[in-house]
Amino acid sequence: MQLKHLFSATALSATFFLAPSISEAQVQGGTHQKLFDLYVMGDYEKCVMKAEALTEKDNYKRESEPYLYMAMCLIEIADDPDLRDLEPFEKATKDALKSGAKFVKKDMKLKEKGEPYLYDDNYDFIQKLKFIGIQEAKAELAQNDYRKAVYYYKLALQLDENDPSVRMIKGTCDILSRNTKEGNLEVEKALEEYNALAKSSGFEPTQYNEMAFEDGFIYYTNYLIEKNQIGKAQEVMELARTLAPKNEKFIRKLKEITG
Numbered sequence: 494m495q496l497k498h499l500f501s502a503t504a505l506s507a508t509f510f511l512a513p514s515i516s517e518a519q520v521q522g523g524t525h526q527k528l529f530d531l532y533v534m535g536d537y538e539k540c541v542m543k544a545e546a547l548t549e550k551d552n553y554k555r556e557s558e559p560y561l562y563m564a565m566c567l568i569e570i571a572d573d574p575d576l577r578d579l580e581p582f583e584k585a586t587k588d589a590l591k592s593g594a595k596f597v598k599k600d601m602k603l604k605e606k607g608e609p610y611l612y613d614d615n616y617d618f619i620q621k622l623k624f625i626g627i628q629e630a631k632a633e634l635a636q637n638d639y640r641k642a643v644y645y646y647k648l649a650l651q652l653d654e655n656d657p658s659v660r661m662i663k664g665t666c667d668i669l670s671r672n673t674k675e676g677n678l679e680v681e682k683a684l685e686e687y688n689a690l691a692k693s694s695g696f697e698p699t700q701y702n703e704m705a706f707e708d709g710f711i712y713y714t715n716y717l718i719e720k721n722q723i724g725k726a727q728e729v730m731e732l733a734r735t736l737a738p739k740n741e742k743f744i745r746k747l748k749e750i751t752g
Contacts (some may be wrong), residue, residue: 661706
């Protein structure tokens with residue numbers, strides 16, 4: 494799909510500006526010198542267009558690197574008041590997340606085949622991009638628009654499928670948007686991962702997933718309380734307390750359940 498067709502007139506969410514600094518990111522371990530030069534020179538418009546053009550060529554269609562450049566350039570564009578309101582960049586944040594998800598999908602295929610891949614070398618950028626996805630989802634969650642929240646949590650999970658915090662809140666929003674089958678599967682998988690972590694190394698949320706970590710447990714517990722599943726709600730919140738014994742939100746919620 495051409496870049497000009499990816500974008501439409503939607504204002505950039507203000508939540509982006511709360512994200513950790515991402516402006517000094519550079520592709521690590523890449524091989525496309527022209528894309529690197531354009532990015533370093535700050536010519537993000539030309540870089541993203543050239544990167545997209547590469548994704549449409551047969552010689553490069555298996556590569557993940559162009560999608561990573563697209564994600565990085567689009568984030569820079571989203572943070573530039575002179576660019577982000579211009580066609581075709583009104584949805585730069587959303588499309589940065591989509592490009593990042595495509596990068597991860599293609600990059601993991603390269604890894605599975607034993608070929609050079611970039612995910613590990615660019616892990617910090619992916620985590621920051623995941624955080625932006627979580628914030629976009631949180632903005633929708635605050636408006637009780639669970640379907641839109643799921644959309645962004647899904648993108649965040651595609652960036653890092655090993656993060657149970659994103660999986661938990663994504664599954665909870667699935668349930669709240671009446672996609673109960675998928676939601677329950679996601680939540681149960683996240684709880685299995687959390688229980689395993691509680692019995693071994695523990696779970697230390699980062700600045701990138703702490704919001705999702707808290708929201709996942711709180712929103713799911715509230716759902717269980719609403720459904721009068723008090724025993725399970727207490728069990729879930731006791732797990733949360735085990736993972737984060739000093740978390741004030743978890744302490745208050747458990748007291749609310751137990752009286």
